[in-house]
Amino acid sequence: MTGRVRSVLALGSNLGDSHSTLSLAVADLVDSTRVRLREVSPVVRSIPVGGPADQPEYLNMVIEVETDLGPYELLAHCQSVEEKHHRTRDVRWGPRTLDVDIITFGDFSSDDERLTIPHPRAAERAFVLQPWAWMDSTALLHGRLVAELVSGAPDRTGIQPYEGADTQWVP
Numbered sequence: 001m002t003g004r005v006r007s008v009l010a011l012g013s014n015l016g017d018s019h020s021t022l023s024l025a026v027a028d029l030v031d032s033t034r035v036r037l038r039e040v041s042p043v044v045r046s047i048p049v050g051g052p053a054d055q056p057e058y059l060n061m062v063i064e065v066e067t068d069l070g071p072y073e074l075l076a077h078c079q080s081v082e083e084k085h086h087r088t089r090d091v092r093w094g095p096r097t098l099d100v101d102i103i104t105f106g107d108f109s110s111d112d113e114r115l116t117i118p119h120p121r122a123a124e125r126a127f128v129l130q131p132w133a134w135m136d137s138t139a140l141l142h143g144r145l146v147a148e149l150v151s152g153a154p155d156r157t158g159i160q161p162y163e164g165a166d167t168q169w170v171p
């Protein structure tokens with residue numbers, strides 16, 4: 001693999017067997033010589049942020065991959081994995097079997113509707129920041145330590161470690 005870039009991806013699910021979906025989705029995301037798994041965060045339970053009030057709690061996690069795909073190719077890859085897991089887009093921030101967002105892509109930044117990097121809402125989402133900080137205590141977002149950003153996130157009290165099935169993701 002040439003031209004490798006490290007990218008942080010955030011995964012979320014609150015419909016179906018969410019833990020199993022996350023586990024399968026990680027395997028699908030890295031099931032390619034072009035996307036390798038480097039690091040995996042713990043899974044967290046989180047209270048839904050935005051969208052309909054009556055939706056189930058989420059499971060969230062982040063991973064770091066190394067890839068030679070370009071950012072738009074990686075987006076297409078993430079969306080194909082979402083589709084494989086029956087992702088639908090009916091209601092903004094509504095319940096979903098699987099969401100995969102690109103949080104960072106090396107030093108690349110973009111600000112178009114199809115792809116905004118760093119992800120425009122990551123810095124205020126504890127369901128992204130907390131697992132990320134647990135995975136990598138030195139991670140930076142917008143030049144700030146992710147571990148410090150967590151304490152300013154409005155939803156930080158809605159985050160709990162997930163104590164369910166003990167899946168081993170081996171990078």
Ligand SMILES: Nc1ncnc2c1ncn2[C@@H]1O[C@H](COP(=O)(O)OP(=O)(O)OP(=O)(O)O)[C@@H](O)[C@H]1O
Pocket residue numbers: 075089092093094099100101102103112113114115116117118119120121
């Ligand atoms: N960094 C990014 N990661 C993933 N999708 C992105 C990103 N930036 C822009 N998008 C675009 O956002 C569109 C909507 O994505 P999606 O339906 O997953 O949003 P959401 O997860 O419900 O909300 P949010 O964007 O607040 O996380 C996608 O079709 C994609 O083109």
Ligand SMILES: Nc1nc2c(c(=O)[nH]1)N=C(CO)CN2
Pocket residue numbers: 011012013046047048049050051058060093099127
């Ligand atoms: N707790 C939680 N809330 C959300 C989530 C998510 O993954 N977890 N994703 C959203 C849109 O991407 C909107 N709200």
